[in-house]
Amino acid sequence: MDFDLTDDQRLLTDSVARLLSDSYSFEQRKALLKTEQGWSETLWQKYAELGLTGLPIAEEHGGFGGGAVDVMLLMQAFGRHLVLEPYLATVVLGGTALRLAGDAAQQGEILPEVAAGSLRLAFAHYERQARYDITDVLTTAKPQGGGFLLEGAKSVVLHGATADKLVVSARTGGSRAEAEGLSLFLVDADAPGLARRGYRLRDGTEAAELSLSAVQVPREALLGLQDAALPVIQRVVEAGIAATAAEVIGAMETMHAMTLDYLKTRVQFGKPIGENQALQHRAAEMLVAMEQGRSMAMLATMSLEEEDAAERARHISMAKVGVGQAGRFVSQQAVQLHGGIGMTEEYAVGHFFRRVMVIEHLFGDTATHLDRLAEQVA
Amino acid sequence: MDFDLTDDQRLLTDSVARLLSDSYSFEQRKALLKTEQGWSETLWQKYAELGLTGLPIAEEHGGFGGGAVDVMLLMQAFGRHLVLEPYLATVVLGGTALRLAGDAAQQGEILPEVAAGSLRLAFAHYERQARYDITDVLTTAKPQGGGFLLEGAKSVVLHGATADKLVVSARTGGSRAEAEGLSLFLVDADAPGLARRGYRLRDGTEAAELSLSAVQVPREALLGLQDAALPVIQRVVEAGIAATAAEVIGAMETMHAMTLDYLKTRVQFGKPIGENQALQHRAAEMLVAMEQGRSMAMLATMSLEEEDAAERARHISMAKVGVGQAGRFVSQQAVQLHGGIGMTEEYAVGHFFRRVMVIEHLFGDTATHLDRLAEQVA
């Protein structure tokens, strides 16, 4: 049992905190949101210079060789500032898929570029009809000319419109919602037949609808085992849950701090509103929720390295539920305690609120994961 | 739409309120609890004199000919004082069974005695294995010598040990949990083969375990249709739910008033604890819950006369859920806001708490009724 950070981890968090406090004020972020791309190429390069894009990538591929805890610390810092760059999509989701399923050639080709900040990935798995069901894939990949022909559509692909390469799931066998028959493919963003329509999510981050119309990929595009990609997809999703859980912790920290500050400084009826005991207790309840959520985000991170898949999935689901509920409560109360100002686009708390809202609806929502846990009660 | 009371109803509530404020102080009630029987024969006669035991009984049977609203008002008053006498068992449950299923002879024989306060009934339906399932009856009634031979056991029969006659459900056909094959019988308390073990429930009211070992009853003991008693049982249970919902409203009123009084008078750290805004808001939340519960108790009462059985059952389930949740919240908070004193047997609030707890677990608990409602969501 050990909750201490290593020296390296301390160094990492300090340098990230410095970078973000210099370059990610709310005003700077708002300016970024107003650009067409909605995030900063320049900052992405800075992340690369700091080694962040290579954080969990092996040293042999130009990475830092860090572990799940390092990613957690980074995502938490990103959450405090609502960082907009495609770290989750590229390094966490795409990177995990390559790390787990890529062969030496694929890893050797792609991971160094990811680490260097010169290539961005996206994870194109979920489809519209699937909602949260990771086996509900209708996109097909049929053998053709030694390679595969991909046909189908993907929905709400995070940072899908600006990625250079996409990790696309498709059926090489089985039928809708079957566990068997899924495969992953690396598809170039400019592959003929691939159409992307980008848009923003409610939190300002970027996503896309993909349509694949007779997209031809070579045999070498297959990532991992044919027909047996489900365990990889599962672990990519788990990595996404752990990373976004940490991000929610960071977001809650900022919202809670802003709320405390507001309670202390906002004067109404001649006194700071924080003198109202009812509001004080609400702030204390937010703290309790935040600390319980923090514990669960830690659990998610620690569980990523658990070998027993059932136990890992159970802990991940617990964390998704715990962080989801804490995030919803804390963000709703943060807006409530701010009153009118909390409802405006010009004030930061609503942005944190929406990021937490979007995250709750990624990778299975609270109800979905509670359902999985309920199934196992015995 | 009309929420006014009639003049008769006003008269009724006034006279009941007078009687109870004279004879049902907390001290008087505690003294009653210490007697072996646990309730007062004398008061029962007073209720009869006031016409309460005949309240919902037809005038031709010596009753008052009142309706569901009259019973609601009375039960609410009983709830304010935690009346211990077997009104629910005798007049509401037993009386409803006779009113709905009794033939002219049965009604003519029994209802006048109930109205006069000289005969008490109990409703012996639920069995231990059934929990809340009203079709789960294992007790059997086999034809024998022109009558029936009853065999089985009944559990937690309200006021079962002191009733003069019992309304007993048994299977004349069908098997466990089947809707068909249920019949009701009137069984004398001193019938050979009927054994009763009385005890108290957690709120001090009386109940009993019954065992029926070759209890012989004549053909005339059959109450209503053979094999088709379920609709009657259902309506008896619904009458019980409506009556106890009203009782919970009365109990919440007293608990809430006691809590307000305590908040205003209890001094700690040099000021009344009611000056703590966090406690004020709790008291307001109790009020909100109580008013929502009150609305649901009214709904239950009004629904008793609804002819559409499905609609009636739906409203009754809604009321059971609404009143159950309100009662649990209000009673838990009443104890919490009283602190240590609320946890003691010598103080009234804990007695109200336990009455509300027991009622929630009669006739199907909150989860059971919410489940029924969920089944119908469409």
Added chain:
Amino acid sequence: MDLRFTPEEAAFREEVRAFIRDHLPREIRERMRLGHPPRKQDTIAWMRILNERGWAAYSWPTEWGGPGWTPIQRMIFLEENLSAPAPELLSFNITMLGPVLIQFGTEAQKKHFLPRAANLDDWWCQGFSEPGAGSDLASLRTAAVRDGDHYVVNGQKIWTSTAHNADWCFCLVRTNPQAAKRQDGISFLLIDLRTPGIEVRPIISIDGSHHLNEVFFTDVRVPVGNLVGEENKGWSVAKYLLGNERTGIARLGKSKERVRFAKEVAKEVRMNGRPLIEDKAFRQRVAQIEVEMKALEITQLRVVSAYAKAGGNRPDPLSSVLKIKGTELLQASSELVMDVGGPQAMPVWQQELAALANEPAIGPDWAPQMAPNYLMLRAASIYGGTNEIQKNILNKAVLGL
């Protein structure tokens, strides 16, 4: 005591329902069913249809064009209108300005403004809140100084809902800064928003919509004839306005409509390989909300009925219960809808832009307004006195704490 509607009340409900069914333009209904807020022209069109039927000024006395309904009829009308779903009647015109003018206005003010308000010829907004004031209304600082036949107004209002749509604004202004109590020295003025010196700046809400505004007044000249009630006595006018009938405060029809919509979409989306509507946990969540809505429906009837019995003079302090529970249910039902939508509820689907560009819509038609509705309704427990303030009111007015 009888919870059932009388045959007359039931017939009235049918009449209202039929009228809305037959007269609400289909395009407006369809947009609203999908959760879109009504556009300015939708509200105007619908108000005028209702006004032609004599229903727009639903709470006014007949002499000023009201239908002469009982409080229960008013409640039924509002619930049916919300459930349809139809655009809500512009409350600034109907439940705020109207009763205030009827009580405090001059004959000239009544004759000029009331018919125009009922027909939405003038769109009114409310200039009460100021920066830093929040629920502490009496701390307002916008000044009006008498200069001949005019007041000269200088100052700033904030959270001015629909000011960008509005023609007129009823404002609280300070006419005597020397008054002993903060509540004294305030006046109630009617201000034409086309007067020079007024600037309206948008405030964008977290759902991306433009409802709110800041309004700046710089040497704005308002004729003294636009004073309502006595000079320096505006606080009583405002109190009358705020304390007015709150029949519609629970907005239960909206919650009901949202739950219906959630169930409808839940038949289309999936959970564990089956329609979500078949999921037990989802059904329990719906059932729980429906229980609370049913309780609130009856509580509302009790409050409205008591209000009617009391001659309609003062709102029941229990209307704070309606506000608290009503907004909790608005929020619970909008959360339900969003959760049904799930990932599809998260994008800013540019449906209308897509249509303009002749591209097919990219999201499901039920999806675009799910999150905005949820986001916007977080304000329901803030505006009109936060739910915390409502609890304070209950403590003082009902519980004596």
Added chain:
Amino acid sequence: MDLRFTPEEAAFREEVRAFIRDHLPREIRERMRLGHPPRKQDTIAWMRILNERGWAAYSWPTEWGGPGWTPIQRMIFLEENLSAPAPELLSFNITMLGPVLIQFGTEAQKKHFLPRAANLDDWWCQGFSEPGAGSDLASLRTAAVRDGDHYVVNGQKIWTSTAHNADWCFCLVRTNPQAAKRQDGISFLLIDLRTPGIEVRPIISIDGSHHLNEVFFTDVRVPVGNLVGEENKGWSVAKYLLGNERTGIARLGKSKERVRFAKEVAKEVRMNGRPLIEDKAFRQRVAQIEVEMKALEITQLRVVSAYAKAGGNRPDPLSSVLKIKGTELLQASSELVMDVGGPQAMPVWQQELAALANEPAIGPDWAPQMAPNYLMLRAASIYGGTNEIQKNILNKAVLGL
């Protein structure tokens, strides 16, 4: 950072678990599994078994007979003890009196009282609360007046848990009523309950049990040698005692054990014609509690670990989080158990009376303690500083509000 237990910690847990499995008398375990509170003799027997193993004084330094465990070991030990379920160690002796004597006691006091406390040769109770004081401890009025080699004590204590079982009581008494601050002029006395002038009167709790008492002191003569710390400085002693390590404050092992029990009984009872354990809503309720227990388990590890890192000097103010969430879960799990029992949980089943009368037990063996447990645990959010007080503490100590 590593949430996993070290191999040493895991081995320690196994050791503790095995010891309890092998040494906890079967009859005690079975009674406790059914929710019965331990009898006096059960607690004594188990404490002596643990003391023989050197574990009873689990939080004391080795020089006074403690095992020298880390805070994490102590936490593991307490959790295993609660989960077994075994009788809880008498906290008056172990976590209250012991550390106080070790810090403030004379050598004579330590040598005499500590070994006897560890072996439960003396059963201690705590005389702090007084009528009307509640959480406002410093308002105490019980007076101790010096008379030669004795203090003469007069006054009354209330809520004195287990006083009827106890041999000794550590009390706060007022030795200087003229002190400027209410916290001054208080002393910490050890009082032998067999001293003449002491009367213990039972307070029956709403579960029907006798845990609490009033204790009356009339001219009770206490030797001055029984003063702990300095005269009039008892408040610091009390603060030390109350601020002491709160490793066990969440009582998570008890909640876990209750949930396990609920699931066990849920296999026996029915819902919709099937075992309740198969009911989806029940499973969701269990899963929700299990999620919160898991979170609290980790939060507790964090607090204990931080406490260990900080040298074990001061409790983390976050221990109020453990108290709030811990008691919420104790209450949620006891509610779950009661609801599983349903109607069978409502009777006062006189199992033991029946056994005495040679009659068969009339209720199921799992039923009798379900409601009493639920009732008694309503006090969990009251004693030791109500959860409202805990929120005040968080506001002051952590949030700066």
